[in-house]
Amino acid sequence: MLNTMVHGVPGTQPPLVIVPGLFGSARNWGIIARRLSDDRQVIAVDMRNHGDSPWDDAHGYDDLAHDLLHLIDEYGGKADVMGHSMGGKAAMQLALTHGDRLNRLIVADIAPVAYDHSMTHLVDAMQGLDLTGVTLRSEADRRLAGEIADDGVRAFLLQSLDLKSTPPRWKLNLDVLRAEMDRITGWPDTPGHFDGPVLFVSGALSDYIRPEYHAAIKAQFPAAEFTRIEGAGHWLHAEQPREFEAVLHGFLSPTGVSSAS
Numbered sequence: 001m002l003n004t005m006v007h008g009v010p011g012t013q014p015p016l017v018i019v020p021g022l023f024g025s026a027r028n029w030g031i032i033a034r035r036l037s038d039d040r041q042v043i044a045v046d047m048r049n050h051g052d053s054p055w056d057d058a059h060g061y062d063d064l065a066h067d068l069l070h071l072i073d074e075y076g077g078k079a080d081v082m083g084h085s086m087g088g089k090a091a092m093q094l095a096l097t098h099g100d101r102l103n104r105l106i107v108a109d110i111a112p113v114a115y116d117h118s119m120t121h122l123v124d125a126m127q128g129l130d131l132t133g134v135t136l137r138s139e140a141d142r143r144l145a146g147e148i149a150d151d152g153v154r155a156f157l158l159q160s161l162d163l164k165s166t167p168p169r170w171k172l173n174l175d176v177l178r179a180e181m182d183r184i185t186g187w188p189d190t191p192g193h194f195d196g197p198v199l200f201v202s203g204a205l206s207d208y209i210r211p212e213y214h215a216a217i218k219a220q221f222p223a224a225e226f227t228r229i230e231g232a233g234h235w236l237h238a239e240q241p242r243e244f245e246a247v248l249h250g251f252l253s254p255t256g257v258s259s260a261s
Contacts, residue, residue, distance in 0.1 A: 001074070002045045002067050004193035005030060008037025015075050016252065018044040019068065021085030021110075022119055023157055023172060025051040032237060036252075042076060047087065047175035051160070056173075061182035061188050061231055064090035065097060065163045072101050074100075080252055082106040084155060084237060086184055091248075095194035096220060105198045106251060108244075109206050109234050111213040112220060114186040122148070123178045126157060131168045137161065140168075156235065168208065198224045199251045203232035225251075 005026040010096040016036060018029050026033075026044035032146075033042045046053040048067055056063070068090060072079045080103050083091030088110035095102050097139050112147050125147035134140050140161055141154050160171045177184070202209040207227070227247060232240040 001054075002047065002071050004046070004071070005033065007033045007042045007044070008039075009041055010076075011040045013040040013252070013254070014079050015041040016082060017072065017075075017078045018042065019081065019083035019087030019091050020045070020047060020050070021083075021087050022177070023050070023122065023160060024084065024087070025160060025171070027051070027198065028156070028159060029237070032125075032241060032248075035245055036248060040077070040252075043071070043079075045071060047090070049176050051149045051171050057176055059176055060183045061089055061093040061190075062097075065093040065261050068094050069098055069101060077101065078103055079195055080104045080106075082108065082248065083110075084108040085110050085234065089187065092194075092221075093188070093190055095196070095198075096166045096190045096192045098205065099192075099194045099196065102194070102196060102198060104252060105194065106248060107198065107200045109202050109208045109236055111200070111209050111217055112187055112190075113213055113216060115208075116185075118181055118185055120178060121175050122153070122157065123181070126170055126172070127174050127178075129162075134168055135163060137163065152235070152238070156185055156238070193222060195222060197251075199247070200224055200226050201236065201244070201247055202226070202228050203236040204228045204230045205233040206236070208234055 018033055022096050029044040033044045036042050050057055059063050078101055081091045088107040092112050095105050129144055137158055144154050161170050162171050229236050229240050229243050237244045
């Protein structure tokens with residue numbers, strides 16, 4: 001069973017399941033999850049091989065969707081689902097294979113396509129980090145800066161560094177994430193379609209949801225709407241959290257009114 005952080009109590013609306021992206025965790029989504037839980041229960045998860053969830057040698061989208069299916073069954077059998085990046089692909093896989101378990105779907109800055117980039121260099125940097133004598137996150141950040149120049153990326157990755165462990169350790173199954181990277185950046189070409197309400201949210205500074213991907217999205221998610229958040233890149237929820245939260249609130253409201261276009 002996936003590790004979860006649960007906010008709020010069951011209400012008249014179905015629960016919202018928040019599915020983080022690669023290297024992310026339920027903890028990353030704590031503030032947004034709490035702010036969305038005023039009228040519903042919000043369940044943020046650690047995906048397998050992340051955070052405090054179980055580790056496994058398999059990390060394909062069929063595996064991730066299966067985990068989410070079991071989670072939703074534990075919370076009444078139907079939910080709204082919001083997935084970012086890897087989590088968005090897992091949520092799309094779930095919608096295409098078990099669409100009856102989803103009410104509304106939000107996909108944050110990812111499309112149902114294979115990408116040609118890799119995050120292996122980040123795995124290399126984390127595995128190569130000398131954690132000897134590290135007791136402060138600031139010291140780990142200083143050491144990691146030699147391999148990762150971007151302050152925001154380092155801060156994001158270091159949220160998964162457990163400094164309370166002896167010795168310190170990453171709460172990521174880095175060996176498996178490296179071995180499964182092609183499946184993570186890829187897409188299994190799952191057939192079928194999900195006819196329910198779907199919102200694709202992109203960062204205006206990101207190129208993960210390109211105009212040429214819209215046809216593939218509409219083929220499998222015919223009710224899909226699209227919206228962009230200005231001033232945000234791929235980590236749109238961290239870069240423009242209030243704007244992102246407002247988009248979610250609008251789309252998930254009982255009337256389904258959103259700023260999508």
